[in-house]
Amino acid sequence: MNFIETRGNDGRHPAQVSFSEAILSPMSSYGGIYVPESLPQLGIKFLERHLASDYKQLARAVLDAYQVDIEPAVIDQALALYDGFDDPQNPVPVVKVEDDLYVSELYHGPTRAFKDMALQPFGLVLSDLAQKRGENYLILAATSGDTGPATLETFKNRPNVKVACLYPDGGTSDVQRLQMVTEDAPNLKVIGIHGDFDDAQSALKQLLASDDFRARLKERNTLLSAANSVNFGRIIFQQVYHIHSYLELVRQQAIGLGDKVYLDVPSGNFGNALGGYYAMKMGLPVEKILIASNRNNVLTELINTGRYDLRGRSVVPTSSPAMDILKSSNIERILFDLFGAQRTRELMSQLDSERHYELTSSELADLQRHFSAAFCDDEEGKTYIRSAFAKGYLMDPHTATCFKAYEECRDKPLPTIAYSTAEWTKFSPTIANALTGEVDSHDIDALRSIAEAAKTTIPQPIQALFSKPIAQPTVIDKEDIEQEVLSFI
Numbered sequence: 099m100n101f102i103e104t105r106g107n108d109g110r111h112p113a114q115v116s117f118s119e120a121i122l123s124p125m126s127s128y129g130g131i132y133v134p135e136s137l138p139q140l141g142i143k144f145l146e147r148h149l150a151s152d153y154k155q156l157a158r159a160v161l162d163a164y165q166v167d168i169e170p171a172v173i174d175q176a177l178a179l180y181d182g183f184d185d186p187q188n189p190v191p192v193v194k195v196e197d198d199l200y201v202s203e204l205y206h207g208p209t210r211a212f213k214d215m216a217l218q219p220f221g222l223v224l225s226d227l228a229q230k231r232g233e234n235y236l237i238l239a240a241t242s243g244d245t246g247p248a249t250l251e252t253f254k255n256r257p258n259v260k261v262a263c264l265y266p267d268g269g270t271s272d273v274q275r276l277q278m279v280t281e282d283a284p285n286l287k288v289i290g291i292h293g294d295f296d297d298a299q300s301a302l303k304q305l306l307a308s309d310d311f312r313a314r315l316k317e318r319n320t321l322l323s324a325a326n327s328v329n330f331g332r333i334i335f336q337q338v339y340h341i342h343s344y345l346e347l348v349r350q351q352a353i354g355l356g357d358k359v360y361l362d363v364p365s366g367n368f369g370n371a372l373g374g375y376y377a378m379k380m381g382l383p384v385e386k387i388l389i390a391s392n393r394n395n396v397l398t399e400l401i402n403t404g405r406y407d408l409r410g411r412s413v414v415p416t417s418s419p420a421m422d423i424l425k426s427s428n429i430e431r432i433l434f435d436l437f438g439a440q441r442t443r444e445l446m447s448q449l450d451s452e453r454h455y456e457l458t459s460s461e462l463a464d465l466q467r468h469f470s471a472a473f474c475d476d477e478e479g480k481t482y483i484r485s486a487f488a489k490g491y492l493m494d495p496h497t498a499t500c501f502k503a504y505e506e507c508r509d510k511p512l513p514t515i516a517y518s519t520a521e522w523t524k525f526s527p528t529i530a531n532a533l534t535g536e537v538d539s540h541d542i543d544a545l546r547s548i549a550e551a552a553k554t555t556i557p558q559p560i561q562a563l564f565s566k567p568i569a570q571p572t573v574i575d576k577e578d579i580e581q582e583v584l585s586f587i
């Protein structure tokens with residue numbers, strides 16, 4: 099299977115690339131991103147065949163259908179990392195919460211958020227490719243909280259890859275910061291920045307765009323790569339759990355094979371939702387994908403009105419910070435799939451230059467055949483957290499946004515799979531506030547009061563963070579990042 103570019107080819111980049119090339123250097127002509135030339139057609143037969151498969155067998159079959167140019171033994175090693183999840187037999191539990199609402203829990207990996215679903219296997223694959231090519235890569239990451247820990251964790255001590263991870267000092271939760279600054283490995287560097295997430299992100303973009311920086315890396319025999327959520331090496335693993343969750347509903351006798359369901363996805367950069375869209379295109383019986391947002395509701399507006407409009411908007415900080423995103427990168431792949439490369443390039447360049455675009459009414463109708471959308475503000479989110487808790491289900495603020503979409507967006511009474519993207523331990527002050535009314539608590543106090551209210555215990559890996567030594571004390575001004583990264587290399 100080859101990969102082509104969402105904004106067409108400029109004649110200077112290769113017209114098509116292999117899977118491994120697409121993941122090693124994910125940017126292409128005109129600033130586009132790589133997409134599969136066509137999607138494998140799996141159909142009902144595939145689902146039937148995999149009713150009794152475990153998660154790894156299913157994942158293996160999906161990767162086989164893409165005919166990726168990765169050795170089978172390497173894929174097996176990568177998928178074996180799911181054995182490190184809470185339950186190796188079932189890394190993604192699907193839990194019934196209401197009559198026709200099921201929550202698919204994507205947070206049972208090492209860093210307690212759904213980024214592990216893709217980054218765990220992806221890290222092994224990338225490191226293996228680098229070793230076989232005799233190349234050294236630097237992964238630069240800027241994080242508002244979940245990507246950083248998951249990226250560090252997956253590349254920790256892996257050969258031929260180094261990671262420098264920038265985070266806004268004071269801009270993450272205590273747990274998220276501790277997950278990063280207690281990571282101790284010679285190939286990892288964690289750098290706190292005086293500033294907010296936008297400062298960290300723009301510092302990173304400057305470095306990525308700097309020829310001088312690339313040249314200096316080259317002197318040090320190092321190439322730049324990226325592990326961000328447009329990398330198809332992440333997207334490919336994010337299709338598997340949608341299929342798995344559907345099969346779980348069949349196994350739990352909530353639906354019959356072939357019955358349709360809604361997928362309900364808390365969305366930021368749209369990688370999770372894109373995985374669901376591709377799964378649907380490959381033959382998973384999905385009525386529609388419900389896109390849940392927080393107050394940064396560009397996606398709600400796009401899907402409801404056809405307008406993507408960043409004018410006069412800036413990111414609003416919310417209690418679901420992993421969704422505090424206005425430029426949602428993976429939407430581009432949907433535009434490409436529905437409207438083709440030429441139109442995608444037109445829309446995306448208008449977004450770049452004028453900060454808005456508008457779909458035609460027939461394009462909007464097309465989009466709405468696949469998606470519905472709603473957004474949920476922080477107060478509503480807390481209400482959903484409280485009412486789910488009253489029914490015995492503890493969830494995080496990202497997951498809560500799905501409950502609003504579930505209530506508002508379904509036109510048919512079909513079973514719905516909502517995705518839970520983080521464990522309660524990662525966003526405990528918000529949850530404690532929702533459940534007990536306490537305000538401004540430190541994570542450790544919030545964790546204790548939630549554990550008490552829920553009659554559970556703080557999971558050991560989270561508790562342990564609070565007594566681990568700080569291995570990564572660096573906090574600097576953004577002007578000093580380049581020097582800091584170069585001396586690390």
Ligand SMILES: *Cc1c(COP(=O)(O)O)cnc(C)c1O
Binds near residue numbers: 213245370420496519
């Ligand atoms: C990254 C993240 C999201 C958003 O996922 P996208 O694939 O970027 O849409 C939602 N919730 C949590 C907890 C996350 O870490």
